[in-house]
Amino acid sequence: MTTEMTSNQKDQSPLLEGRGVSKYFGGLAALHNVDFAIYPGEIMGLIGPNGSGKTTLFDCLSRVQQINTGEIHFKGQEISKKKPFQVAHMGLARTFQVFRVYRKLTVLENMLLSRQWRNESIFRQLRPSHPDTDQRARELLEFLTLDHLTYEQAGNLSGGQQRLLEIGMALMPDPELILLDEAASGVNPVLINTIKDRILHLSNEQGKTFLLIEHNMEFIGDLCSRVFVLNFGEKLAEGTPEDVMTNEDVIEAYFGS
Ligand SMILES: Nc1ncnc2c1ncn2[C@@H]1O[C@H](COP(=O)(O)OP(=O)(O)OP(=O)(O)O)[C@@H](O)[C@H]1O
Ligand SMILES: [Mg+2]
Numbered sequence: 001m002t003t004e005m006t007s008n009q010k011d012q013s014p015l016l017e018g019r020g021v022s023k024y025f026g027g028l029a030a031l032h033n034v035d036f037a038i039y040p041g042e043i044m045g046l047i048g049p050n051g052s053g054k055t056t057l058f059d060c061l062s063r064v065q066q067i068n069t070g071e072i073h074f075k076g077q078e079i080s081k082k083k084p085f086q087v088a089h090m091g092l093a094r095t096f097q098v099f100r101v102y103r104k105l106t107v108l109e110n111m112l113l114s115r116q117w118r119n120e121s122i123f124r125q126l127r128p129s130h131p132d133t134d135q136r137a138r139e140l141l142e143f144l145t146l147d148h149l150t151y152e153q154a155g156n157l158s159g160g161q162q163r164l165l166e167i168g169m170a171l172m173p174d175p176e177l178i179l180l181d182e183a184a185s186g187v188n189p190v191l192i193n194t195i196k197d198r199i200l201h202l203s204n205e206q207g208k209t210f211l212l213i214e215h216n217m218e219f220i221g222d223l224c225s226r227v228f229v230l231n232f233g234e235k236l237a238e239g240t241p242e243d244v245m246t247n248e249d250v251i252e253a254y255f256g257s
Contacts, residue, residue, distance in 0.1 A: 013076065015040045015177055015209050016061070016092075021070035023056055023233075030056040032233045033070070038177070043203050043210040045220040045241065048230035049253055054213045055097055057230070058179050062094045063087050074177070093175035095166040097182050097213075103155030107146060107165055110154050111137035114169030133172075140168045145194055160191030167195070171202075177209045178202075184219045192219065199223055217245060229253070 014037035023031040031053045038044050046054050059065035061072060063084045072080045079087050101110050112133060141147045144164045149157060154165060163183050170178055180199075184192050196219065202208040214220050220227060221241040229237040229244050231253040237244050244250050 012039050014038055014073070015075060016211070017073045018057075018061075019071045019073075021057070021060065021072060022068045023053075023060055023065060024068050029233045031060065031067075031230075034230070034233070034235050036228055036235070036238075038209060038211055040176075040209055041203065041207045042225050043199065043212065043223050045224035045227035046211055046213045046230065047215070047217075047220060047227055047244070048236070052230040052253075053233040054230055055181055056233075058094055058181055058211075058213065061087075061179060062092065088173065088175075091173075091176035092179070093170040093173065093177070094179035095163075095170050095181055095183060097185070099162050099166065101154040101157075101162055101165055101169075103153065105154060106151050107141065107154055107157070108134075108137055108150045110165060111141065111168055111172060114172040136172065137168075140171055144168050144198060158188070158191070159186035160188050160195070163187050163195065164191065164198075167198070175208075177211070179211045179213075181213045182215065183212065184214055184216045192216070196222055217241075221245070 016038040018034060018036045021031055021034045022029065034057070046057065048054055056065065060067050063079065063082055063086070067080050070080070071078055074087060074090060074092055077090070079090070102113065105113070138147070138150065141150055144167060146161060146164055146168065149161065154162065157165060163186070167180065167183065183195055187195065199210060200223065203210060212220065212224065224241055227239065227241050227244045228235065229250050236253055237247045237250050
């Protein structure tokens with residue numbers, strides 16, 4: 001399968017590149033010898049059946065997990081020995097498959113607490129915010145259509161609103177690359193459209209780069225220029241959404257023969 005690249009991408013270095021990345025949990029190869037490249041400004045999809053290693057790849061990229069072999073380069077720097085806050089500070093942000101909002105705190109407080117990239121302790125983060133930080137949080141909440149919920153406890157938000165809040169928290173430090181783990185999961189169709197629209201806006205208007213894990217193929221097809229498929233920790237295919245969704249190996253991996 002060929003990899004679709006625009007002429008623009010061919011001239012650019014990847015923003016993020018992995019070479020021979022492996023991650024083992026005991027005898028299980030969650031990732032085995034995986035190569036990938038993501039170019040500035042693109043929205044790339046990461047798909048694969050349950051347990052194929054998608055979240056593990058995010059964990060390795062965001063430095064929550066150590067890789068066993070290979071290299072990961074972000075903005076030309078090898079990051080596979082860096083700490084999570086260091087890659088966050090370099091401009092790499094992520095959300096989590098399972099919600100990670102503080103349910104008892106307000107939406108605004110959650111946004112202000114997302115400044116983990118500064119490696120500040122939680123007690124320092126809870127101090128009264130700098131006016132600029134407060135302003136940024138409020139602007140992002142408006143951008144994500146959550147401003148009417150600014151003082152609501154995060155636990156009272158719908159699934160889709162919590163996903164949007166997590167995206168907002170990821171955007172607080174103004175990252176260049178945003179990894180979204182199942183941003184459309186548990187979200188009603190109206191808010192799925194809001195999430196899509198905001199991702200496209202961030203990509204088109206601000207040049208942000210995205211890597212999206214998603215089981216919702218319509219979401220992937222509508223947003224992604226390229227898709228990367230994992231199966232049992234190995235790269236199975238890569239190409240345009242149409243290419244991979246009609247690829248027989250991919251169909252077999254999802255549905256069996
Ligand atoms: N911390 C861990 N310790 C041991 N095994 C793990 C750990 N994290 C993931 N695994 C295993 O690694 C494999 C890949 O898991 P991963 O969560 O990356 O899959 P996934 O593609 O994100 O799946 P899903 O679509 O269900 O979210 C699975 O077999 C999983 O059980
Ligand atoms: Mg996962």
